[in-house]
Amino acid sequence: MAWDKIKIQRDNGEFVDAQAPVIISASRSTDIPAFYADWFFHRLEKGYSAWTNPFNGVNSYVSFQNTRFIVFWSKNPKPLLPYLEQLKEKGINCYIQFTMNDYEKEGLEKGVPKLTERIETFKALVLKLGFGRVIWRFDPLILTDCITVENLLQKIEWIGDQLKGYTEKLVFSFADISSYKKVKANLEFNHINYKEFDESSMNEFATKLSELNKKWGYTLATCGEKIDLDRYGIEHNHCVDDELMVKYFSHDTKLMEFLGVEISPADLFNPEPKITYTKNNKDKGQRQFCGCINSKDIGQYNTCPHLCEYCYANASKETAVRNWEKHKEDPFNENIIGR
Numbered sequence: 001m002a003w004d005k006i007k008i009q010r011d012n013g014e015f016v017d018a019q020a021p022v023i024i025s026a027s028r029s030t031d032i033p034a035f036y037a038d039w040f041f042h043r044l045e046k047g048y049s050a051w052t053n054p055f056n057g058v059n060s061y062v063s064f065q066n067t068r069f070i071v072f073w074s075k076n077p078k079p080l081l082p083y084l085e086q087l088k089e090k091g092i093n094c095y096i097q098f099t100m101n102d103y104e105k106e107g108l109e110k111g112v113p114k115l116t117e118r119i120e121t122f123k124a125l126v127l128k129l130g131f132g133r134v135i136w137r138f139d140p141l142i143l144t145d146c147i148t149v150e151n152l153l154q155k156i157e158w159i160g161d162q163l164k165g166y167t168e169k170l171v172f173s174f175a176d177i178s179s180y181k182k183v184k185a186n187l188e189f190n191h192i193n194y195k196e197f198d199e200s201s202m203n204e205f206a207t208k209l210s211e212l213n214k215k216w217g218y219t220l221a222t223c224g225e226k227i228d229l230d231r232y233g234i235e236h237n238h239c240v241d242d243e244l245m246v247k248y249f250s251h252d253t254k255l256m257e258f259l260g261v262e263i264s265p266a267d268l269f270n271p272e273p274k275i276t277y278t279k280n281n282k283d284k285g286q287r288q289f290c291g292c293i294n295s296k297d298i299g300q301y302n303t304c305p306h307l308c309e310y311c312y313a314n315a316s317k318e319t320a321v322r323n324w325e326k327h328k329e330d331p332f333n334e335n336i337i338g339r
Contacts, residue, residue: 018061027299033074
């Protein structure tokens with residue numbers, strides 16, 4: 001999408017063109033809340049950040065002048081807690097896509113905090129932001145010689161029981177290992193004997209998950225999946241979600257204008273407000289079956305020190321650690337990795 005362009009002044013005094021997106025994604029490429037929260041909120045105060053195109057290495061600039069909304073993605077968003085008031089003061093709303101898996105026994109996510117600590121973080125964020133603003137993701141679902149469909153369901157059931165009353169949605173995806181060269185290479189390098197999900201195992205999982213959900217009442221949704229699981233009450237998700245923004249943030253008239261949303265108030269004949277979408281905001285730069293609307297991601301690949309064994313965002317652990325160390329040398333640089 002072509003965002004509005006404005007002139008900004010960089011830290012070094014130079015004037016340059018910058019994109020001015022309305023919605024920021026922070027981030028699909030790295031865990032900004034866990035490792036770069038200080039950097040992000042410093043850059044928010046400065047009014048812009050720099051972003052390096054992963055395909056050609058060219059730097060561009062992102063202004064926060066028009067920003068009305070931020071979608072955070074994280075496995076450990078605890079560092080966001082002290083900054084949420086700062087967002088509120090700026091009139092910027094947000095919600096959090098909180099990936100909470102349980103691969104502790106298998107050691108697939110050695111860099112994330114203990115599950116019990118992450119659950120407490122989830123609850124603390126809900127108390128700060130409000131119900132519905134923190135979405136639980138179990139993503140990806142991975143099958144190995146040690147993890148079966150039944151094992152995954154047991155893990156999900158335990159977490160689901162803990163989060164009842166704190167979230168309204170569970171989003172999941174099936175690890176599509178053959179389609180992601182980095183994931184396949186990382187799993188093989190780490191000697192993990194993975195198995196691909198097939199239609200039979202997907203349906204088995206969906207059947208049993210829908211049974212579990214009878215005690216929770218969550219909205220169940222897949223992320224970026226081709227398979228139709230509607231018969232199990234499982235929908236296709238929009239992780240950057242205009243419907244969620246309308247549901248909780250319809251008071252933001254500038255955001256609604258960007259989304260092309262018209263809201264007619266309730267009346268005698270229509271007890272609920274009528275919501276009309278006048279624009280197609282689908283992000284054409286995402287995967288074929290992704291339902292996200294347009295946003296500007298400000299993260300960088302090869303910068304996440306969680307070092308998950310199956311990571312799609314790091315080419316190698318060594319590269320990620322090297323870039324993390326480089327960031328710490330200049331933690332408020334306009335670019336995450338200081339270049």
